[in-house]
Amino acid sequence: MEEEPPPSKSWSIHTRRDITAKYEILERVGSGAYSDVYKARRRSDSAAVALKEIHDYQSAFREIEALQTLHNCPNVVLLHEYFCSDDEDAVLVLEYLPTDLAAVVSSAKKDWEGGITVGEVKRWMVQILRGVDACHSNSIVHRDLKPSNLLISADGILKIADFGQSLINVTQWVSRLSTDPYSIDPPLPLMKLNGYFCIFIVIPFGLSPRTYLDVVSLIRSMTTQRNSFGYSLHPKKVDFVSTGTAEPEDLRMDPFHSYSYEAENGRVDDNGSLTSCVGTRWFRAPELLYGSTNYGLEVDLWSLGCIFGELLSLEPLFPGASDIDQLGKIFSILGNLTEEAWPGCVHLPDYNIISFGEVEKPSGLEACLANRSPDEILLIRKLLSYDPASRATAMELLHDKYLNEEPLPVPVSDLRVPSKHGSADEGSWNESDSDFEDFGPSLKSLIHWAFTNFTLSSTQKSHQN
Numbered sequence: 001m002e003e004e005p006p007p008s009k010s011w012s013i014h015t016r017r018d019i020t021a022k023y024e025i026l027e028r029v030g031s032g033a034y035s036d037v038y039k040a041r042r043r044s045d046s047a048a049v050a051l052k053e054i055h056d057y058q059s060a061f062r063e064i065e066a067l068q069t070l071h072n073c074p075n076v077v078l079l080h081e082y083f084c085s086d087d088e089d090a091v092l093v094l095e096y097l098p099t100d101l102a103a104v105v106s107s108a109k110k111d112w113e114g115g116i117t118v119g120e121v122k123r124w125m126v127q128i129l130r131g132v133d134a135c136h137s138n139s140i141v142h143r144d145l146k147p148s149n150l151l152i153s154a155d156g157i158l159k160i161a162d163f164g165q166s167l168i169n170v171t172q173w174v175s176r177l178s179t180d181p182y183s184i185d186p187p188l189p190l191m192k193l194n195g196y197f198c199i200f201i202v203i204p205f206g207l208s209p210r211t212y213l214d215v216v217s218l219i220r221s222m223t224t225q226r227n228s229f230g231y232s233l234h235p236k237k238v239d240f241v242s243t244g245t246a247e248p249e250d251l252r253m254d255p256f257h258s259y260s261y262e263a264e265n266g267r268v269d270d271n272g273s274l275t276s277c278v279g280t281r282w283f284r285a286p287e288l289l290y291g292s293t294n295y296g297l298e299v300d301l302w303s304l305g306c307i308f309g310e311l312l313s314l315e316p317l318f319p320g321a322s323d324i325d326q327l328g329k330i331f332s333i334l335g336n337l338t339e340e341a342w343p344g345c346v347h348l349p350d351y352n353i354i355s356f357g358e359v360e361k362p363s364g365l366e367a368c369l370a371n372r373s374p375d376e377i378l379l380i381r382k383l384l385s386y387d388p389a390s391r392a393t394a395m396e397l398l399h400d401k402y403l404n405e406e407p408l409p410v411p412v413s414d415l416r417v418p419s420k421h422g423s424a425d426e427g428s429w430n431e432s433d434s435d436f437e438d439f440g441p442s443l444k445s446l447i448h449w450a451f452t453n454f455t456l457s458s459t460q461k462s463h464q465n
């Protein structure tokens with residue numbers, strides 16, 4: 001009798017000998033816009049791992065770069081290893097984390113009398129802030145912070161995951177350029193940041209995944225040497241940033257901005273136009289909703305405000321059904337976005353394109369966070385500031401009075417950790433839009449962009465001097 005083909009046959013990951021030799025694939029545990037995630041058992045020691053098969057190579061590279069940079073951060077998911085070849089999807093081997101913060105909120109809402117205790121809320125917040133602080137200290141913008149991307153181990157350790165949209169904040173580095181990249185022969189853009197030399201490389205579109213990663217590891221493994229300008233590169237003090245997936249014109253405006261087609265209901269926008277859509281709508285900062293192309297790490301801080309608000313109220317703060325509705329929901333609570341609230345906001349690309357009626361009496365955060373203490377509301381307000389520069393940083397919040405006074409954060413071992421289940425909210429998370437990257441043109445024009453920017457920075461610097 002002919003044998004039934006195993007159901008796994010259609011899953012490409014099951015045909016990957018290099019992977020199946022080391023890991024026994026057990027079941028699919030999740031999927032996102034770019035990936036399928038499987039639970040697996042490592043054959044050598046039976047440890048549970050997650051195999052994340054990423055169908056978009058740019059997203060895979062971003063995630064690999066970010067997780068390598070953040071390796072050993074206790075509140076960031078651990079990347080054990082990855083598999084990558086020219087003609088197959090990248091597969092990341094991650095520590096397996098069985099649940100997430102969305103499940104905590106959902107369980108608290110449905111099953112926990114009194115919801116999440118203040119001590120628990122504080123412990124979740126501290127863990128999230130530590131993870132975000134690690135990202136931001138490494139100039140990594142996550143850009144898609146939301147409860148379902150905050151994974152949790154069975155013993156209550158929260159870890160930030162899904163760095164597929166993350167980017168290194170090139171703008172910040174370029175503006176802090178303190179050496180002349182043109183003095184290096186052969187020309188290699190070199191930046192110095194906090195005593196670290198950073199090499200700026202432009203990755204051309206079309207480079208095969210294998211070659212890309214070879215280039216990356218070559219740069220990482222550079223040994224100590226003196227270049228013609230007299231700077232020595234220490235292997236542990238060399239990092240790199242890469243880009244190369246957008247039009248040079250676009251990059252000129254925003255080096256780390258990911259231009260994308262916004263997918264609504266699983267399809268590309270009717271007009272097919274490029275948008276500045278990153279992150280999940282409910283957690284998206286107003287500057288992004290208004291099409292900003294020079295945003296910074298602060299977009300994550302707005303998302304944190306939304307996440308913390310949800311931890312306190314067990315409801316999403318701004319559950320917008322479209323981008324316009326999203327802004328409408330924000331204004332109805334916080335008031336209109338005006339020059340008074342954020343000087344310069346009128347210059348946001350879409351500010352004069354989208355108009356809203358005046359909200360005479362915004363309901364205020366107090367209305368959404370009924371029964372919460374003034375300190376809790378104040379903490380959320382520090383994050384949900386319209387002016388990105390006024391948002392509290394993750395480090396500042398870790399020192400916030402609220403988190404350091406009684407009741408103190410409970411020990412991690414006292415946290416209630418629900419198993420992950422199909423919650424009522426799940427559809428809502430999935431409802432979030434996703435981005436499909438558009439890859440850009442030639443290496444030559446990208447390099448041109450990089451050098452133009454470096455010229456500007458150098459010129460600005462010499463003017464200052």
Ligand SMILES: Nc1ncnc2c1ncn2[C@@H]1O[C@H](COP(=O)(O)OP(=O)(O)OP(=O)(O)O)[C@@H](O)[C@H]1O
Binds near residue numbers: 030033052149163
């Ligand atoms: N390390 C892990 N351990 C256990 N499950 C995981 C892990 N990583 C991801 N998952 C599961 O897989 C799902 C999809 O993963 P992830 O969010 O990283 O993918 P994505 O394609 O980038 O998703 P999104 O559409 O949200 O951007 C997660 O919601 C989670 O359920």
